Amino acid sequence: MAFGSIRERFYAFEAMFSYEKRLQSFEDWPFREDCLCTPEQMAKMGFVHCPSENSPDTACCFICLKELEGWEPQDDPRQEHSKRTPNCPVLLLEKKWDELTVGDYLNLNHQRFRFFITKWSDMKMDEFREKTEETLSYIKNL
Template sequence: AADLTLEKVLTECSDACMYLEKNRLASFTSWPFAEGSKCTKENMARAGFYLCPTASETDLTRCYVCFREMMGWEPDDDPIKEHARSTNCLLLQLEKTEDQLTLRDVLNLEQARSKNRISKLSSFMETQAANKWETVKKDINTIKREARSAKKV
């Protein structure tokens, strides 16, 4: 199975197969909501989501195009309406089923996905760099304190 952690998705495009609705659908192996619910795995996949659970978030989903992550799903949640909160998702703006997509649509979706991925990756790397910088600053301060203590002895 592909590593669908956000880091791997952003750095290695480990979710590349999720452009197909059938692959998104197949990711929902342990989805709790079935027929009679708005939040079925079929509706989730149709809305662009695939399941990428973590140890603490078993219902974490992510859109293949805009990378919006959502969790805390309820049986009556409408995946399309919930996803529409992400106003910049081209997949939703097209309002087409997978069968209705033209070659131009697919190319535009991939272009939008690339832009969204680069934006998310930039933010992700910026956060990582800031966290690393904080660690380095703490290490430098520790070394300075130890050096001052050594001089006093």
């Protein structure tokens, strides 16, 4: 499953509230046995497998949109997730996925949207800074 822009990924991940859908995304996951980062453990921690040509082991959290690659067999998905996004709602869940209420899902979706807006805004600000630097450089060279 290949995902493009952050916006496309955000919309595509709407279906990933389903553990089964997340698990299905790991069909070609390189780590299956004798490891901590099995497809089941990755899906439990909110990850979706989104490989690319250059990175066959890229996984992205469908809530916080944090993308991780370079997995090793003994990497613990919960630990790796919490190192990079300790405030991700997936990590703060006190229930199993199949025990969540409608209210829990609504809250998770609200948090997912918040992470998307933050990430998208940061990307747009980076683009703006880059264009500003290019413009300033152009003006200085006139």
